[in-house]
Amino acid sequence: LDLCRNAKMYYFETDHSPSMRVLGGNDQIPRALADALPDVRFNAIVESVRLTSDGVAVTYRQEDSHVTIDSDFAILAIPLTTARSMDFNSSLPSVHQKLVDEISYGAVTKVLIEYRKRFWDERGWSGRLTTDAPIVMTWHATSHFEHERGIITAYTGGGPGVKLSALSDEERIEMAVTEIEKHFPGSSKSIENVATIAWLNEPFTRGSYMALAPGDVLKHWKTLFQPAGRLFFAGEHATPVQGFMEGAVESGQRAAREILGAP
Ligand SMILES: Cc1cc2nc3c(=O)[nH]c(=O)nc-3n(C[C@H](O)[C@H](O)[C@H](O)COP(=O)(O)OP(=O)(O)OC[C@H]3O[C@@H](n4cnc5c(N)ncnc54)[C@H](O)[C@@H]3O)c2cc1C
Known part of the structure; x- marks a missing residue:
């Protein structure tokens, strides 16, 4: 199924868009996003996420201190390979925990x-x-x-x-x-x-991008788009335009829309 998706994306588009580059380097994109946001915490490594009945508690480490943020909603936008080493405190539904633990990534x-x-x-x-x-x-x-x-x-x-x-x-x-x-x-x-x-x-990627293995689509694809309680999934893996920056942005917009429309 993943091969069909890729084939459609690469070979059956009649209107091929040109290859685009960010002059000066891609890192300008997250830097500009950070400049535009009111509260970005750098060097903050998320180690634990706990789903509660009315929100999500996220604990991160910054140098020697640990900080927990209790929020109504959260978006998990890190590669699932790195989420794998986070402690979800047994609070993730089992389909989501399996998704995090099992889905395949490439090794470029x-x-x-x-x-x-x-x-x-x-x-x-x-x-x-x-x-x-x-x-x-x-x-x-x-x-x-x-x-x-x-x-x-x-x-x-x-x-x-x-x-x-x-x-x-x-x-x-x-x-x-x-x-x-x-x-x-x-x-x-x-x-x-x-x-x-x-x-x-690389400690913060642990893989290149999601590369679905046989069986992954039927087992995990739908779960990528289902929130776990009030925790939503975004990133290059949680979008039909998978493996691309465009898809990562699209998934963030989707997750934000879903949260805005959530009860
Ligand atoms: C070899 C290669 C070639 C590629 N070529 C292209 C291309 O030509 N065109 C294209 O569009 N895309 C390309 N991509 C894909 C593109 O890089 C990704 O789709 C995009 O970077 C994904 O964005 P993201 O925000 O989902 O994840 P990321 O950019 O990986 O951002 C995730 C962030 O989470 C942080 N993080 C991870 N774990 C934790 C943690 N525990 N706590 C706190 N923060 C954490 C990371 O440091 C990172 O800043 C390529 C990727 C690779 C590897």
């Missing part, structure tokens, strides 16, 4: 390699590589602007992503650089910078 890794020269232009290569080597695929990440330098992204998901997540950052970078060097001898001499991330290892 990226290696970004900045080259002083876009050697691929001279060699007639687009930057796209699809290979049965461990890195699986690459693309040119800076094609949207003119510059002497350029960045190639190595993007690895699924089983290969799990394997690359288990490597150290240095080993993962080395693997990607070596693979590209194999196809384009001499290319590694013009490397200026490298960076890598394995979302599985």
Whole structure:
């Protein structure tokens, strides 16, 4: 079912919208949202959520102190992989607790390699590589602007992503650089910078994005859209436009509308 959904999204849209980027970086979006809100608490790690008969109690840790907020409603907008390590004090309905515990997430890794020269232009290569080597695929990440330098992204998901997540950052970078060097001898001499991330290892994501496994749709999909008492679910996982920022925003708007209309 998830494959059908993806196929519809990618292959059957006649009116393809262009690929968009946030100039200056995506982090500007949450920063701007935070600036516009009256009360945002940074470095506050939610450790416990308790559903009560008329609200939700959320406890977070900020440095050495713990603070509990008692609210009429709450929206859980964090990845369910990180919600998994929170204590719901046995207050979640069992279908929701199962959703949190079981739903599958992807294990993407990226290696970004900045080259002083876009050697691929001279060699007639687009930057796209699809290979049965461990890195699986690459693309040119800076094609949207003119510059002497350029960045190639190595993007690895699924089983290969799990394997690359288990490597150290240095080993993962080395693997990607070596693979590209194999196809384009001499290319590694013009490397200026490298960076890598394995979302599985990030404490606040513990996975890339929801990647439904066989059986997940029938077991969990509907529950994503049902509140647990006065706790609502939002985020990239709780929307039909799943896996995208657009979907995350849509889900937040949906949850807010539902709360405004709630008794
Ligand atoms: C490799 C990769 C490529 C992607 N490419 C694209 C793309 O091209 N286009 C696109 O639209 N989307 C893309 N996405 C998806 C996009 O990044 C997500 O859909 C979007 O960031 C989800 O937003 P969100 O608000 O649901 O979750 P997040 O952005 O993950 O925000 C959740 C927040 O909750 C915080 N948090 C987690 N646990 C706790 C806790 N216990 N207490 C307090 N805070 C906590 C986190 O720190 C984070 O700030 C990509 C994602 C990945 C991993």
